[in-house]
Amino acid sequence: MNLNVKSVSVKDVDQSEFVVALAAFLKKSGKLKVPDWSDLVKTAVYKELAPYDDDWFYTRCASVARHLYHRSPVGVGAITKIYGGRNRRGVRPSHFCRGGSNIARKSLQALEAVNWVEKDANSGGRRLTSQGCKDMNRIAAQLKEASRKKILEENAAMATTA
Secondary structure, three states: OOOOOOOOOHHHOOHHHHHHHHHHHHHHHOOOOOOHHHHOOOOEOOOOOOOOOOOHHHHHHHHHHHHHHHOOOEOHHHHHHHOOEEEEEOOEEEEEEOEOHHHHHHHHHHHHHOOOEEEOOOOOOEEEOHHHHHHHHHHHHHHHHHHHHHHHHHHHHHHHHO
């Protein structure tokens, strides 16, 4: 038994790579229920167009799950603030506008259905379950291992050319 093995958490990997990998995992597992209207909506009032990516709901759920990993418990209002942005109002000055609350609510409900998120009795928000934490750490470990192998291959290629 190797006692020098360090556990890998979500904090140890690049956030953008992790969200992409987690979204791919959620899509591949087939457990996450995507709303029927997801191909018709904008993600916020201040947006002009709907998302180009057909799998944007998986990416949003992965991003919400990552946020819950770092800062739990969180409610729907806090998530709408995270995905808010600048509302361009033509000639008038721009103002901050929150993201869509229905999307935030449905993404949390979808993660609850997968048993990654549960309601917190004390704060009224949502927090990550141990199962969700475990799955996210496993995906982070796979990403870390893949990046380690890539670095080793690059070093080996550089050593052969030198």
